[in-house]
Amino acid sequence: xxxxxxxxxxxxxxxxxxxxxxxxxxxxxxxxxxxxxxxxxxxxxxxxxxxxxxxxxxxxxxxxxxxxxxxxxxxxxxxxxxxxxxxxxxxxxxxxxxxxxxxxxxxxxxxxxxxxxxxxxxxxxxxxxxxxxxxxxxxxxxxxxxxxxxxxxxxxxxxxxxxxxxxxxxxxxxxxxxxxxxxxxxxxxxxxxxxxxxxxxxxxxxxxxxxxxxxxxxxxxxxxxxxxxxxxxxxxxxxxxxxxxxxxxxxxxxxxxxxxxxxxxxxxxxxxxxxxxxxxxxxxxxxxxxxxxxxxxxxxxxxxxxxxxxxxxxxxxxxxxxxxxxxxxxxxxxxxxxxxxxxxxxxxxxxxxxxxxxxxxxxxxxxxxxx
Numbered sequence: 001x002x003x004x005x006x007x008x009x010x011x012x013x014x015x016x017x018x019x020x021x022x023x024x025x026x027x028x029x030x031x032x033x034x035x036x037x038x039x040x041x042x043x044x045x046x047x048x049x050x051x052x053x054x055x056x057x058x059x060x061x062x063x064x065x066x067x068x069x070x071x072x073x074x075x076x077x078x079x080x081x082x083x084x085x086x087x088x089x090x091x092x093x094x095x096x097x098x099x100x101x102x103x104x105x106x107x108x109x110x111x112x113x114x115x116x117x118x119x120x121x122x123x124x125x126x127x128x129x130x131x132x133x134x135x136x137x138x139x140x141x142x143x144x145x146x147x148x149x150x151x152x153x154x155x156x157x158x159x160x161x162x163x164x165x166x167x168x169x170x171x172x173x174x175x176x177x178x179x180x181x182x183x184x185x186x187x188x189x190x191x192x193x194x195x196x197x198x199x200x201x202x203x204x205x206x207x208x209x210x211x212x213x214x215x216x217x218x219x220x221x222x223x224x225x226x227x228x229x230x231x232x233x234x235x236x237x238x239x240x241x242x243x244x245x246x247x248x249x250x251x252x253x254x255x256x257x258x259x260x261x262x263x264x265x266x267x268x269x270x271x272x273x274x275x276x277x278x279x280x281x282x283x284x285x286x287x288x289x290x291x292x293x294x295x296x297x298x299x300x301x302x303x304x305x306x307x308x309x310x311x312x313x314x315x316x317x318x319x320x321x322x323x324x325x326x327x328x329x330x331x332x333x334x335x336x337x338x339x340x341x342x343x344x345x346x347x348x349x350x351x352x353x354x355x356x357x358x359x360x361x362x363x364x365x366x367x368x369x370x371x
Contacts, residue, residue: 004119005120006119007051007133008121009042009043009057009125010104010125011057011062011065012057012058012060013027013104013124014124014125014126015027017126017160017243017245018030018243018244018245018246020342020366021246021249021344023366024064025062026125028062029062030243031310031327033253033293033308034295034311035273035276035296036273037065037068038128039068040273041127041129042125042127043075044271045131045133047076048132048269049132049137052077053079053081053115054085056085056087057089059089071083072084075272087108088107090107100216101217102206102216105206106209106210109203109206118199119140119197121136121194121196123193123194126193126242126244127193127241127242127243128240129236130268130269136234143172143230145231148231148232149195150235152236153190155187156182157182157188157244158244159242159245161178162191164177164188164190165190167233171234172233173232176222176223189233189235190242239264246364247359247360249342250342250362254306254308254323254359256308276296276311278295280297281294281296281299281300282299287300288303290306291305291306292305292308292309297312298314302319302320302321302332302334303321304321305320305322306322307321307326310328311328311329313332314330315332316334318336319332319335319337320336321338323340323359324342324343326343327342327343327344327345330345332349333350336350336351337354337356339357340356340357340358341356341363342362342364344365346367347365347367
């Protein structure tokens with residue numbers, strides 16, 4: 001598959017879904033479960049599927065993404081031919097950043113034309129899953145599809161923009177709806193923003209859309225032509241976590257404390273990330289840790305229960321951290337009580353503070369704040 005498929009990852013498309021964490025970074029570089037970034041899952045899925053050339057479409061706030069990806073060596077993508085290629089947010093014809101997915105695709109047509117692979121796997125960074133793209137490409141070939149859209153069965157959705165699919169018994173999509181009313185009982189087929197399309201076909205579709213003045217890939221191309229384009233749906237049946245709000249971020253992060261979920265997500269194949277040579281965490285006398293994920297370099301003098309601590313977190317003496325997500329280099333001083341709290345990086349919580357949220361509305365502290 002390495003010679004037949006090229007990958008494209010959109011790093012900024014869903015920033016508006018979780019503005020609390022994407023104010024100073026892209027959706028792709030939002031931290032997740034101690035040592036990962038959201039881009040790691042899409043990128044690792046591509047590498048594990050044999051894709052060795054991946055274009056990452058940027059737009060704004062992508063300095064942390066560049067720092068994280070580096071040369072790509074942590075994903076075995078530091079290559080003379082291919083590897084990770086950062087794609088700018090505009091084309092050669094304009095200096096204005098894209099505002100829609102279709103404009104972004106138009107901006108990277110030069111990259112697509114210079115590639116020789118047969119297929120393109122397009123993925124966003126709002127989903128956490130372990131997905132074999134080679135199986136989807138095989139499904140795409142067997143059905144002689146023009147477009148294959150991956151979906152997951154869900155019973156609710158929290159997003160400003162989503163697509164539901166209606167496949168027939170052969171898998172061909174006969175109905176495609178954008179933002180339908182999904183209230184009530186039952187399940188629906190939610191498109192998880194992963195797509196396979198033939199490279200030359202994608203280039204032709206983009207050029208045709210530009211000449212017709214189209215602005216939306218979903219509304220103007222897919223929805224309006226569902227009867228003429230051979231669109232197939234591939235059902236992904238594994239664990240899928242859509243990061244569509246701060247509440248969903250908290251919910252799915254807490255799911256990682258469940259060993260069965262961790263084994264399904266991380267057990268079969270590795271999820272790669274940037275390697276840091278941090279010192280082991282240090283636990284002082286009187287420290288107590290239960291049902292938690294603790295990253296390298298932490299210093300714990302207090303109590304941590306049912307929580308996730310990123311690298312370099314300090315929990316002071318007498319402090320209690322429960323049901324919380326504490327990001328990198330946060331300092332929690334003495335006699336602090338936290339429950340259902342999310343801190344961004346480099347937060348300082350001073351002595352004797354008591355902060356609490358709930359699972360439906362976690363208490364969020366922005367990057368670099370001191371309370």
